[in-house]
Amino acid sequence: MRLPWFRSKTRLPAGDGYAHGNQVLIELRNVVKNYKTAAGDYTALKGITFHVDRGEFVAVVGKSGSGKSTLINMITGIDRPSTGEVLIGDTAVHTLNEGEIAVWRGKHVGVVFQFFQLLPTLTVLENVLLPMDFCNTFPGRQRKERALHLLDQVGMVEHGHKLPTAISGGQQQRVAIARALANDPAIVVADEPTGNLDSRTADSVFHLFETLVGEGKTILMVTHDATLAQRASRAVTITDGEIAADTRRLATESFSVPFSEPIHVGAPQAAVSPHGSTTADLRAEATLQTEPVA
Numbered sequence: 400m401r402l403p404w405f406r407s408k409t410r411l412p413a414g415d416g417y418a419h420g421n422q423v424l425i426e427l428r429n430v431v432k433n434y435k436t437a438a439g440d441y442t443a444l445k446g447i448t449f450h451v452d453r454g455e456f457v458a459v460v461g462k463s464g465s466g467k468s469t470l471i472n473m474i475t476g477i478d479r480p481s482t483g484e485v486l487i488g489d490t491a492v493h494t495l496n497e498g499e500i501a502v503w504r505g506k507h508v509g510v511v512f513q514f515f516q517l518l519p520t521l522t523v524l525e526n527v528l529l530p531m532d533f534c535n536t537f538p539g540r541q542r543k544e545r546a547l548h549l550l551d552q553v554g555m556v557e558h559g560h561k562l563p564t565a566i567s568g569g570q571q572q573r574v575a576i577a578r579a580l581a582n583d584p585a586i587v588v589a590d591e592p593t594g595n596l597d598s599r600t601a602d603s604v605f606h607l608f609e610t611l612v613g614e615g616k617t618i619l620m621v622t623h624d625a626t627l628a629q630r631a632s633r634a635v636t637i638t639d640g641e642i643a644a645d646t647r648r649l650a651t652e653s654f655s656v657p658f659s660e661p662i663h664v665g666a667p668q669a670a671v672s673p674h675g676s677t678t679a680d681l682r683a684e685a686t687l688q689t690e691p692v693a
Contacts, residue, residue, distance in 0.1 A: 417486065417488055417489045418489040418490075419484075419486045419489070419491050421486040423450045423451060423452040423453070424451060424452055424453040424487065424488060424585070424586070424617055425449075425450065425451035425452075425474060425486075425487055425586070425617070425619075426449070426450050426451075426484075426485075426486045426487075427447055427448060427449040427450075427470075427473060427474070427483065427484070427485055427486075428448055428483055428484040428485075428486070429446050429447070429448055429482070429483040429484070430444050430446070430447040430448075430449075430470075430473055430480045430482075430483035430484070430485065431444055431445060431446055431447075431480060431481050431482045431483055432444040432466075432469055432473070432478070432480055432481050432640075433481045442640055443466045443469040443640055444466050444469055444470060444473070444480070444640045445466075445639070445640040445641050446483070446641075447466075447470060447473075447483070447640075447641070447642060449470070449635070449642065451617060451619065452617075453585070453615070453617055454612060454615055454616075454617060455612075455617055455618075455632055455633055456608065456609065456612040456617075456618045456620070456631045456632040456633065457618070457619045457620070457631060457632070457633045457634075457635060458620050458621075458622055458627065458628035458631035458633070458634045458635070459471060459619060459620065459621045459622070459635050459637060460621075460622060460623070460625065460628045460634055460635065460636045460637070461636060461637035461638060462623075462638075465637045465638055465639065465640070466637050466639070466640040466641075467621050467637040468590065468621060469640075470637060471588055471590060471619060471621055473485050473492075474487065474492075474508075474586075474588065474619065475504055475508050475510060475588050476492050476495065476500040476503065476504050476508075477504075479492075479493055480493055487507070487508075487586070488507075488585070490503060490507075502534070505530060505533060505534040505582065506534050506536060506582050506584070507582075507584050507585060507586065508584050508586045508587075508588060509578075509579030509580055509581075509582070509584040509586070509587040509588070510579055510587075510588050510589075510590070511572070511575050511576055511579045511587065511588070511589035511590070511592045512575065512590055512592075513590055513591035513592065513594045513595060514595065515563070515568075515571040515572055515574070515575045516575065517563040517571055517574060517575060517578070518563075519562065519563055519564060520562070521562075521563075522559065522560055522561060522562060523550065523555060523558050523559050523560070523561055523562075523563065523566070523574050524543070524546055524547070524550065524559035524560065526563070526574060526578055527546040527549055527550060527574065527577050527578045527581055528542055528543065528546045528581070529578070529581075530578060530581040530582050531545065531546070531581050531582060534582055536581075536582045536583070545581070546559075546577075546581065547559065549577040549580055549581065550574070550577050552577070553573040553574070553576055553577050553607060554573060555570060555573050555574055555577065558570065558574075567600075568595055568596060568600070569596050569597070569600030569603065569604070572592060572593075572595075572596060572600075572604055573604070573607070575592075576592075576604070576607060580611075584616075585616065585617060586616070586617045586618075586619070587608075587611060587616055587617070587618045587619075588618075588619045588620075589608070589618065589619070589620045589621065590621045591621055591622060591623065592604055592608075592620060592622075593605065593622065593624065593627065594622075594623070601624075601627070605627055605630065608620065609630075612632070629646075631648075632647065632648050633645070633646065633647045633648070634646040
């Protein structure tokens with residue numbers, strides 16, 4: 400089975416579009432999500448219309464129960480809307496069955512969880528190899544080389560032989576990010592990725608996301624941290640199942656990587672070796688402007 404996906408890595412020309420008429424990479428159209436509970440029907444999303452273009456770094460902010468995680472679940476295909484459309488590239492995700500969604504998500508969306516979700520009986524290296532083995536996205540002989548390359552880029556290649564319980568929480572999150580990138584997805588979705596990390600480690604993880612955006616990835620990050628949200632290129636606030644604010648940064652920042660060299664998540668490098676070099680933090684102050692929500 401071949402699912403439709405992206406036609407190119409470049410922005411679509413004016414007047415062009417994807418197969419279902421969407422002009423941007425991610426488009427939700429009037430999405431409603433209802434749940435039946437013991438207390439009665441509950442509406443988690445109330446007619447959400449939402450767009451994300453390729454290469455954006457979007458922070459989704461909201462209190463517990465606001466609907467932010469439900470919104471992310473619509474985009475990843477973990478859940479499906481009661482009504483409305485979810486269009487990702489050329490794929491109408493809301494029309495796929497469970498088997499098709501699993502194949503689509505495995506190849507095209509990398510998910511980073513708050514609690515890492517590394518398999519405890521597999522080594523760090525084996526955890527990164529697993530998505531490639533399941534989806535068969537790379538020739539077998541290239542998978543280990545690619546996994547080592549990704550671990551090197553997040554500063555974890557020297558820990559590849561260890562079990563997850565033998566490394567720190569911050570290190571586990573770096574491994575989880577490497578795993579999310581294993582199949583070279585265009586979209587990375589992170590659900591509270593810094594929620595269980597100290598501030599210094601959280602900042603390092605955020606730097607890594609910034610660099611991935613610089614490499615062309617599209618990132619959606621759910622967070623309670625207003626400070627981190629302001630550092631994303633865009634912050635969307637969800638309140639009671641609706642978009643209450645959509646804030647964009649006018650100026651661009653210079654990104655840096657605290658772990659190692661610039662990250663290249665495509666083809667592996669010719670050689671993989673640990674190193675300890677870092678780059679200086681060149682982040683510039685940015686001006687924020689809040690756009691009215693229709």
